[in-house]
Amino acid sequence: MNLQSEIPLDYIVVLSAVVFFVGLLGVVIRRNLISMLMGIELMLNAVNINFAAFNHYLFPNRLEGHFFALIVMAIAAAEAAIAIALIINIYRRFATVSVDDVDELKY
């Protein structure tokens, strides 16, 4: 099956853009830290889609893009772990997971 002939690159790029902006929207408008974290994961995955797609379409004989996507996943996993740890600590400290109530780092 030749993916290349069936699905043009543009589609995948559009998909990735949509996923990215959905994630961004989630990060910007959701007040809940967990939801924001999910938004970030979405954005990271949108990037991963791009990496895989571009690697596949543009340099089919090379693997850097795929590796990069894998590294991003690994980082994302680590980041999620840290983020959740942070969120738990924030919850313990402020008794909330709403970002609006956590603005200690202002001017």
Next chain:
Amino acid sequence: MDYSYTILILLTPVILFLLIGLLGDKIDKMHAGLLGTTGLFAITMLSYSTAFSYFSHGTVESFQSIEAFQIVWLQFTDNLIIHLGILLDPLSVMMLVVITTVSLMVHIYSLGYMKGEPGFSRYFAFLSLFTFSMLGLVVATNIFQMYLFWELVGVSSYLLIGFYYERPSAVAAAKKAFIVTRFADLGFLIGILLLSFYTNTFDFNTLTDVNGPAIAQPITNVFMGLSATTWAMLLIFMGGAGKSAMFPLHIWLPDAMEGPTPVSALIHAATMVVAGVYLVARLFPIYSFSSPDSLEVIAYVGSFTSLFAAVVACTQLDIKRVLAFSTLSQIGYMMVALGVSGYGGEAGLGYMASLFHLFTHAFFKALLFLGAGSVIHAVHSNLMTDMGGLKKYMPITHITFLIACLTIAGIPPLSGFFSKDEILVAAFEHNKIIFGVQWMVAGITAFYMFRLYFNIFWNNSPAYHHTPHESPATMTVPLVILAMLSISSGFVPFHEFVTSDGLPLTTEFHWMIAIPSVLVAMVGIGVAAVLYRNKNSRPESLALGMKSLYTLAYHKFYIDEVYLFITHKIIFGLISRPVAWFDRHIVDGILNLIGNTTVFFSGSIKKMQSGEVQWYIWYFTSGVLLLTLMILYFN
């Protein structure tokens, strides 16, 4: 003839100054005084021997000027070099004799007068410093060396006037003296700059050379209607007028009497205040040939000062102030004589007369001051209202003071008669108005001097706390010596030694001038005797009769107040204070404004740092989008 030993005349006092100044606390006070006096005695002897060998070995026709010693001190340009050296010519040798003599007398006198003062050794250190500066001034080989010592003299004068530094009036007087003369020195400095720029030399011998650049090559630059030379010479005279306390720069001299009396005798009567006369005499050929207009100015300034000061002297009560104004008046005479003089031969009579008067005046005025000091020492007051009838308590002081009064009044055959007479002759030949003024001043001089004399030594005694007694020998011996000098110095054949062109001058005796001048002096003495010999009401009624003039003269014509107004109201109030305000509020204000504006702007945008993460993301994303759009659009 080798005169290089004259360097010792300058080195000794400076060594004495350092020695006494640095070791003053360590050694016994009296030893410090004796050290100073002995040192000065040596200098005096050296000066006498210099004078003797100079005048006896001078060539037959004229006296040459000799540069006995010269080193380069500082080189400005290829031609403008400050040398430090010793110039011996009749003028400077004469001054050496005068300065060392008076200084020695003052040193001896001070041993008695200043006895027991806390700053005794400091006093002698300052005296040595002054002597050094003054000697350096008169032997200067170039005008910049003169300026250098001129400033040093000013500082020593400042230190000595302010000797009683715990007394606010003395501090104020010292400050005033320094600043007024400093102001005049500014003129002197600019004058030197101008003169040296056009002649390209500082050296006196080159400057006063009749064929030299200052005289033979007239400077054509004209500024505000006067030639550059005239400007330079007028500005230099301004410096001289400041030191010599000519009107209107005279205001410091009466206040300078706050210093110890021997200091007044030395600095403010005999030596430093005649520096202006010396300066003009030193540069006389330039004045005479290149800038006769400024000589004219000098004559009028001198004449006016002598009249003005004589009038003021008639009303003062502080005996030292009377003497101070009398000094002003006498220096006015010297300036007049220079102003009316020509160069060379008979025309140079004024020049000779002026320096002759300088010579005799130094002795009799020093005598007057030292006598006054002796009186003050006895009654502990400066005011003549606290004195009277002292002739029976202080015989030596009385006699010497009388001699001095007669000398200054111009009674023959005392020295003042001869010198003043020659000035009058010179004035008569040049300008009748000035002659008239000077003749009148001679009468006023006799009057106020005898007013002083009678008030101190005759009149009724006030109630003294303890009976006044004659001063110790250290004080009376200098009085006697100076009295003898006052009597005899008139017979010195001065006209053979110190003349404008170095050639001996023959003078004749002018009966037509001498008789009226003696007469007017006699009248002055007579009036004073009538008014002040015994206690009576005539002086008061006379003062009431001329109330406005008397008040004016008593307040010294309010010149001090005018100066006070100018300095305090205008310079301090209208310049300095606004400048300080301007600096703090405008110049600095602008800088603070810049700082505060920055703070204000940062304050207004700091709200963006809200601590709310989502806003940051929003800003960031908008920025990225904006940039992307811009890149797309501009590509």
Next chain:
Amino acid sequence: MIMNPLLPLLFVPFLTIVGIALVKDISSVRWVSAVGMGTQLIFAFILLYLFYKERNAGNTDSMLFVSSTMWYESFNIHLKFGVDGISVAMILLTAIVTFAGIFASWQVEYLTKEFFISLIILAGGVFGFFISLDLFTMFLFYELAVIPMYLLIGIWGSGPKEYSAMKLTLMLMGGSALLLVGMLGIYFNSAPDGGQLTFDLTEIAKVHIPYAAQMFFFPFTFIGFGVLGALFPFHTWSPDGHASAPTAVSMLHAGVLMKLGGYGCFRVAMYLLPEAAHSLAWIFIILTGIGVVYGAFGAIWQKDLKYINAYSSVSHCGLVLFALLMMNETATTGAILQMISHGLMTALFFALIGMIYGRTHTRMINEMGGLMKVIPFLSVVYVIAGLASLGLPGLSGFVAEMTIFVGSFQHTDTFHRVATIVACSSIVITAVYILRVVGTLLLGPITNNHYLELKDAQWFEKISTVTLVTSIAIIGLTPFWISTLIHEPLAQMIQHLIP
């Protein structure tokens, strides 16, 4: 030659700092600093001796003891050192003032170690500045000298010290920013015919920078250095900064750091951009002329001793720049003399003010009086400093001022004449404020009975003041050696300046 005599000037401060860092108690910190700076003073004199020896041996290079090391190749930055007579004179000045400054701050109790370290970093920066021949290294050392100033004033100062430290540092940094622009401007124009761009002062002096570039970058460079040299109207950091600074910092700052400004104005701005200097001199002559009189008038009205002295520094340093702009040998000789003279004099003043303040705990002259009676040594030295400042012959001020005036008067046009006469008039105004201070502060009756218990100078204070007084007197009495020392390089540089 065994070793370049310039290197110790950099190593000694460094070793001193290491030494201070290693020792424990206050007393050793003081002694290490004193010994270090004493060594530095000795090395400065050795340098003077070697310099004369080299010159007498017939070496006529404009710069002696040159050593150059490539430092950052892509921008052609060298560590290049070398001295001429002017630098030697300035190094001597710096060594003397630093030495006196160490003794003047003998009684610093708070964070002593850090204080001396900062002070010596500052001094090291100044030494480095004076021996640098590469614009970049010069700038580096300049910053090295300015930055510790912030800490020294902010931590050890008095009064509104944070404000003053901030103001001083920001203004000097503003100057540095201008300077950086000017310096880069010179760098990028240093090879107008193509070829390697360079920061090397001696190399740049050989090329002809295009006139337009000169005109553009001269104001940046001149004002950049001028801020440090108290150029009117960029001088207001001086009164506040000096008033808050601790004694030794005021001494070093007014005594030495302000001279960096004048030195830089001449060596960098005017020497490298000569045509622009000629075209634009009149503007700066007006500014400095105003500064000379303005500073003096400003000083009359002040009541705080340090403010008086700060304004008097504005006046005197204005005279330095004024004389430099006259651009002839005599006037510039006078300017360098004035730098040295003012450096010593003002350091002495600040040292004395610090010592008096340490006793009376006030700096307001109207609150004090009659100190001559109780602390005669300090008072007499104060009077000497005052007399030097108002130009008494025999002390350094007279020599410097007279050389400047005679030099400035060599210009024949009315503009320069009037400017000179205006500048001359400052000698009268100086007399007014100096005598006012002397009269109120030292003379007159004692105003406060507590003063009767004051102690006169201690031994370290005597070392500090006597060092400075002696230097002032030596320069004042025998000015010829120093004027010959600086005359030669000046003659060359002036030759370069005259088109």
